[in-house]
Amino acid sequence: MKIKKNFIAATMLAGATTVLSFLSAGSAQAQGALVMYCGVQEEWCRAMTTAFERETGIKVSMTRKSSGEIYAQVKAEGANPRADIWWGGTGDPHMQAAEEGLTVEYTSPKNAELQDWAIRQWEQSKNRTIGIYSGALGFGYNTDLIKSKGVAEPKCWADLLNVKFKDEVQMADPNSSGTAYTLLATIVQLMGEEKGFEYLKALHKNVNQYTKSGAAPAKAMALGETTIGIAFMHDIVTMLVDKAPIKVVAPCEGTGYEIGSMSIIKGAKNMDSAKKFYDWALTPAAQKLGADAKSYQVPSNKATPVPPEAPKLSEIKLINFDFAKYGSSDERKRLLSKWDNEVKNLPK
Amino acid sequence: MSRATRGWIILGWIGFAILPWYGFESAATPALGDYLFGGSGLMLGLKGAWWLLPILVPLLMTLRPAAARATGAHSQWLVGAGILGLALIVLQGFTIGLNGWTSEVLRGLFGSPGPRQAGMGYGAALTATALLILLCHGLAARGWCRGDAFVTSSIGIVIALIAVFVFFPVSTILASAFGDDRGAFAPAQFMVKFLDRSVWGLDCLVGDLRCGVAWNTLFLGILVAFGTTALGLAFALIATRTSFRYKKLLRIMSVLPIITPPFVIGLALILLFGRSGSASALLYDWFGVPRSRWIYGLPGVFIAQLLAFTPIAFLVLIGVVQGISPSLEEASQTLRAKSWTTFVLVTLPLMRPGLANAFLLGFVESLADFGNPLVLGGNFEVLSTKIFFAVVGAQQDQGRAAVLSIILLAFTLGAFWLQHAWLGKKVYTTVTGKGDSGIPLPLPRRVALASYLTAIPWALFTVLIYAIILIGGFVRSMGRDYTPTLEHYITAFRIERSDWGIYFSGSAWNSFFATVKVAALSAPLTAAIGILTAYLLTRQRFQGQRLFEFGTLLSFAIPGTVVGVSYILAFNVPPIEITGTGFILVMCFVFRNMPVGVRSGIATLSQIDKSLDEASLTLGARSWTTMRRVVLPLLRPAIVASLVYSFVRAMTAVSAVIFLVTAEYNMATAYIVGRVEAGEFGLAIAYSTVLIVVMLIAITMIQLVVGERRLGRRSAHANAPALAVQALP
Secondary structure, eight states, X not given: OHHHHHHHHHHHHHHHXXXXXXXXXXXXXXXXXXXXXXXXXXXXXXXXXXXXXXXXXXXXXXXXXXXXXHHHHHHHTTTSOOOSEEEOSOHHHHXXXXXXXXXXXXXXXXXXXXXXXXXXXXXXXXXXXXXXXXEEEEEEEEHHHHHHHTOOOOOSTGGGGOGGGTXXXXXXXXXXXXXXXXXXXXXXXXXXXXXXXXXHHHHHTTEEEEESSTTHHHHHHHHTXXXXXXXXXXXXXXXXXXXXXXXXXXXXXXXOEEEEEEEEXXXXXXXXXXXXXXXXXXXXXXXXXXXHTTOOOEXXXXXXXXXXXXXXXXXSOBOOOOHHHHHSHHHHHHHHHHHIIIIITSOO | OOHHHHHHHHHHHHHHHTSBSBOOOTTOOOOHHIIIIITBHHHHHHHTOGGGGGGHHHHHHTHHHHHOOSTTTTHHHHHHHHHHHHHHHHHHHHHEETTEXXXXXXXXXXXXXXXXXXXXXXXXXXXXXXHHHHHHHHHHHTTGGGGOHHHHHHHHHHHHHHIIIIIHHHHHHHGGGGBOTTSOBOHHHHHHHHTOHHHHOBHHHHSSSOBOHHHHHHHHHHHHHHHHHHHHHHHHHHHHHSOOTTHHHHHHXXXXXXXXXXXXXXXXXXXXXXXXXXXXXXXXXXXXOOOOOTTTXXXXXXXXXXXXXXXXXXXXXXXXXXXXXXXXXXXXHHTTOOHHHHIIIIIHHHTHHHHHHHHHHHHHHHHHOOHHHHHHOTTOOOHHHHHHHHHHSTTXXXXXXXXXXXXXXXXXXXXXXXXXXXXXTOOOOOBOSSOOOOOOOOOOHHHHHXXXXXXXXXXXXXXXXXXXXXXXXXXXXXXTEEEEOOHHHHHHHOEEEETTEEEEOSTTHHHHHHHHHHHHHHHHHHHHHHHHXXXXXXXXXXXXXXXXHHHHHXXXXXXXXXXXXXXXXXXXXXXXXXXXXXXXXHHHHHHHHHHHHHHHHHHHHTXXXXXXXXXXXXXXXXXXXXXXXXXXXXXXXXXXXXXXXHHHHHHHOOTTGGGTOOSTTOOHHHHHHHHHHTTOHHHHHHHHHHHHHXXXXXXXXXXXXXXOOOOOOOOSSOOOOOOOOOOOO
């Protein structure tokens, strides 16, 4: 009996200490704290966190997730927000969150220093999200594989339809990846809806796999699993810097781009810190950190030096991407279900 | 009135009158006064939180039987107090939220915004628990479960936990299956999404179009379940019934895959069999087999899942195979049956509960698996990935995710039902208290041969995969650049010596410590709840038992992503506000992994003769004592299985935790996924290798602490005298 009682007491004590130590939430709320959801690469997120902490003394709790995951989480937490700022990640989910009122309006004193595209993003979202970097869509090819095939190097979107590339092109599935949705919207804007879908149907014959994640084709190409991969050019550059035998191509017809964005969460518990971070993140000093962390997007502050490895936006023919139209949930649903029905389910 | 009951009455009062009723904001620094009296439900109630005062009524009601002398007197007061108290706590918790009334109706009736309150704290938790247990004690006193308070309390606690941590979150998300984007009720939407061609299409039978994702999932699940059960059985037979020399090695190797973080097996398979993989290169150079992308799709996912889930089948089956009594086999032999006949007609049928449970687990695991289809799926889509991307992908359609989850759930429950039907009402008891001194039969030759032929090549294949993983961490870039380097380990696990001591500056330490902590906490809890549930399900008879069993399976059947999102939806707002804490991670793991404890517990318990329990009860031991001294020691294999499984799962699960991690409680897998996304396979593999080593150490420790079950069976080598079953404490 005695053993039993000791046992119960020990169990209860252990349980109590567990609960005590674990019931304390990680999201700090005192002055000088900031909870950040970060949508870019871990290294870059970390660099931003430490630099901001050093600069302001504000303690940052950073969690890295993909931008789709952050959107899902911010939406789920809508009734009692946990995060203060959402920094980075492709613009679509930011726009979606702005549309649903999950983020708040803010006008930063730094707005005057920004590129036009960053401000356009801000205006289109009714001041709720702002551009912090941008990257153009393109494709790359594995030089070893293309040599062994003896095909001319592709330069344009149209070259990807070459019958010799049958089962050699990889792109992401626009249903799951923002990158591939940008491609879908780009092709539609570049060629018109009807012609664009004709193109995608023809491309379907050459696609070996629709990957889930947007950067996966770049990786598969670097490993030699596919000859051509369609992805954001900066993702391909990251592989290039890692000494993969690949080459980046800015398609000759012109191409679309993403605007990596930043938003303040509605109901943020550390609103002041969030605004401080927002202003700081738009300065050249903060935006420089991307290149150091092997992320070669083009920064949005005009004064930030563009990393030499970054694809030069000035040399790329960019289309006039209509983020308001193609970012709206209705248009997106329509295009995606059309792609599902007319392209994805086609026989090869 | 028993002392335990009186104790719980006191605890109920302490929770209400002394401990803080609400949880503290994380940044607040509560003084001692806030812990004692100041923030208690009673004080707050008197100071204006009028909705807390009615809880006094049930607490006062409990005093009536406490004053009575006779045991069991006035038990109806306890029952009444328990029901009323729990109802009041739930009612006030769900009607008054952070921002006032929670429903429009109440706001209309009583004005907006109404009273506000934060999430429940220690006091509320303690009072609610006390009221629940008092209710169970009251019911026991009224003759439920033969008046056994331990049994009624256990049932009550398990039901309450499952209701709070499984039914409540899951129902919040499944409700969204019947809503449109704005949350309005729209059943038509459900039908549209449910009957979609991408789910049920059968185009692949007639043309080279794709089949619906539901058929893909089902087909893969059945294939994997058969494969893992067969391989698991082969391993289990070799490990228990043969004199194979490298048994120990085989055992370790068969366990390796479950302690491997997700993505890693898939990655290794790509590095081996991908178009540029090393095995493909060899095949091309030597035999001219053209390099192809065959690994992407059903074959790749199938192989990866076989590698990953065979160990689970093995862990379930080894307990069962060990438990089969040699006496029955000896009887069969004495009756001149050949060893093959004995195996087919006696041994195999006795393994049925194990086989059925292994099959069920293989099937359910395959359905819920997310990492392997993600890496290797190619154009072969399954429900789990489709659900994940319905939530986080470009469509952001939570309703669709919920509909797909319902389909997944239906498959799992269907498998569960089939398993029950197959096992039927037969008896599989082989561990009895009677002298049982037979020697396990050696396997018939063809069975042994078949086992060796399946298990050994498979084990070699596993070794190959792990060689790749091990090497991957030590070279610059696997598949491209084989320069040896320690760079990955240094980046992740650097330790610096600074002026004030050792500083863990590697980028992985943070998530590593959090993961070990959460895993170490959730494993014993999972095992305890799992085994307790298994005991209740097999040894006790009560109403609604089937429903109870179904509830324990539910969280396992639901894909991790859905569980993750549902936990945020349910636990981010009062009354239970625990997002952002380590506690929510622990609870998530406990209830996701509990079914394995339950399943292996049931499989083992159904072999142990009830007369052993009865003997103990007849000798005057109570059910708690019986459980501790008789049942638990016999359950050691099941305890090891569930401890190991839950520890490992807490370290390797991805999809459920991706929404629950915070800066403070970042999990290793979330970190690894990030590295894989960034293309840093070397770092991901290096971190995984470290996790594998940690898990190996943990498993060894678990096995040492729990110990082996001693069944008093002789082996053919040892000529020790026959021992009776010893139920050692």
